[in-house]
Amino acid sequence: MSDRQGGAGLRQSWQSSQMLLVLPLALIAAITVVDTQAAEDIHLGPALVIAPALTASFAGPRTTGAVGALTVAAQTVMGTVRGGLPTANNIVQIITLSVLSVLVVLYCAIRDRKRAQLARIRSVAEAAQRVLMWPLPDQLGFVRIASLYLAAEDEAQIGGDLYAATRAFDGVRVLIGDVRGKGLPAVGEAATLLGAFREAAPRSPALTDLAEALEQSVQRHTADFEPPEEAGERFATALLVEIPDGRPIVRLASCGHPPPLLVSQGRTLTVPALHPSPPLGVQPTRPGERVLYEAPFEPGDTLLLYTDGVIEARDAGGRFYPLAERIARWTDAPPDTLVQRVRRDLVAHTGGLLNDDAALVALQRTSAEHGRHHGRIIATDALRLSIRPGSPTG
Template identity: 45%
Template sequence: MAESGEETNRHTRREGWRTGRRALPPAAWPEPPGRARLAVFLLSAALIVGVPVADAFLPGDIHLAHVLVVPVALAAAFAGPRAGAVTALLAVLALTSAGLERHTLGSESVLVEVGSLVLLSVLLVIFARLLARTRRVSDVTQGVVLRPLPRRAGHLSIAAEYLAAESATRVGGDLYAVARTSDATRLLIGDVRGHGLESVGDTETVLGAFRAAAHRQDPLPELVAWLEDSVRWGLAEHAGSGGDAGERFATAAIIEIPDGAPYVHLINCGHPPPLRLRGGQAHYLQAQESAPPLGLGGLADSTYVVSSFDFAPGDRLLLYTDGVTEARDRHGSFYPLLERARVRAADHHPEPLLKAMTADLLAHVSGRLRDDVALVALRRDTADGTG
């Protein structure tokens, strides 16, 4: 029987594999949507126009020059360095016009105000340019390490969403990958210990091991055993002489979906269970036996048992990381994944399903994630590509 969302959360928190995870810092706010940018533009315009107008009616010993740095900062932060530079130019012109109105443009105080505004504006534009460059580097890094998933593989339609807790990095400890054999599609979703840039090396180790072996015809248990050996060796190499090799691991769910059989085969290595959506219902696919996370399999005599579940045409599978189930709202309540998935169970196409789920998740946490989030949705299609 499927567990409730809260029961699954408690089960996940009790698992010994997760006791070593560090507390994660609050994420940066995500990039603003179009309405927010419009609001920033209107506020900036109002300040740039309003300061010289208000200055004309204020006593001579009151100046509003310092207010003009606000629209420059807003434009640079939310619209980029070019918009910040244009806004800075307009702000300097507004301050200059205010000095002309008062006939004080040549005074020492006004010259200091103009010079201070120019200096602060230059610093803000430089900072915005550095931030934009960092984001571009992060985008390239994400494209190399976490490659986009194909929209179709075999008889499957696929969609994926990734939300990094540290939005400036845009890549972190959550991972996913797809590989094809001659008669099946294999998928990996996982979560390495840590987050952000510090986990990118471990993420690449796990993904590289999967990509190197998943396309082979080896049975699923042999594939996972090979992944365990490769990941354990790779994480130990990354640890070097730091002595933390035993603290590096990755939870993972490895899935195989044959082209010619209505089943999904699963080996779960300490990862949250997948969700199957069928006929307006959602159920967790609990593996018969949960193996240790990748990198910790050498601590015990691990055997990998395959669990099989029905997966007929039209069924969907939702794979996710614990950044979803452990996301809290401002009252401390966990995101009710099972309940929300049932609401969306009628969304047959993976892409709109994930768009709706990620929007709902961000609304639950008021746009502020504390852990990386990865979501992958699959749909079993018929031979002609329909559900």
């Protein structure tokens, strides 16, 4: 938010408070006039406490205190007009209004202090998110990018889901992952995985090499920081994506992560995930165990990466969010529009209550240097399965 936008917001808030202040002031005036004109056995003074209580809902302690003092003055005027101030009833009402006004002012002060603390916590969380998980650019090379992050914990901006993208080896490499746990307790593991990806992505010739580097980093982190009571329970799923500049293909290496969705020629397909490797941190992998997949990825195609917090989100009836079914409605949407539509639909599906962190990354190839590619899926054990571009694969 810019300084100009922030200043405009403050001015608008101040003007709104000034307009709302008319209500308690009018209430004080109306009660005072009616009480002084009413019969002797009718006393409206106790209703004056509504004014400072109402003011506390939109104003700070100073304004609330001023309205409280005005109610005490109004009670004094009413007591004087109706037969003299020294009566026991008038004195009790004045003392009661004074005490209640002071309590309301104290409430306002405590509330504003909590709000300031919460604002500082939010700013720290936002700063931490920018440091740990840099915002993805709108475009890298020949790839348009849009992303979404929804944290499950209230007021949290970061959690156990993560994503990152970088240029490497004349192409774009993308990571999306999900560490065990959610919210702030999972931030340490997420930071480790992100740091390892940024360090190893430009140095690993193949995605399988990059996956090995991430595995080693997670294993080191687990050995150093895993509590004894959680032995064997720290792990992370990850999906590595590589989109080379010169060929209309996409390469993927899955470490126990849900397979992405491919939107191509107006159809939504599930990219095959044949025997994905175990999640990172579960067990050391043997040479050749990790598998590399290759599939067509033509200009205009969109690849949607997601974490299980999206597909496992439930509605009030316990039904999972049907991501593939909903994506089929928006096959012509650009990445940023697609992500925002999923966000609105997911929030509506869950009623705004997520049980787990959720992340989405949409990747769309904008152009390629060569013609149409009849892709294949490549495994490290030399298994080759041909597929027809545009045919359902899952």
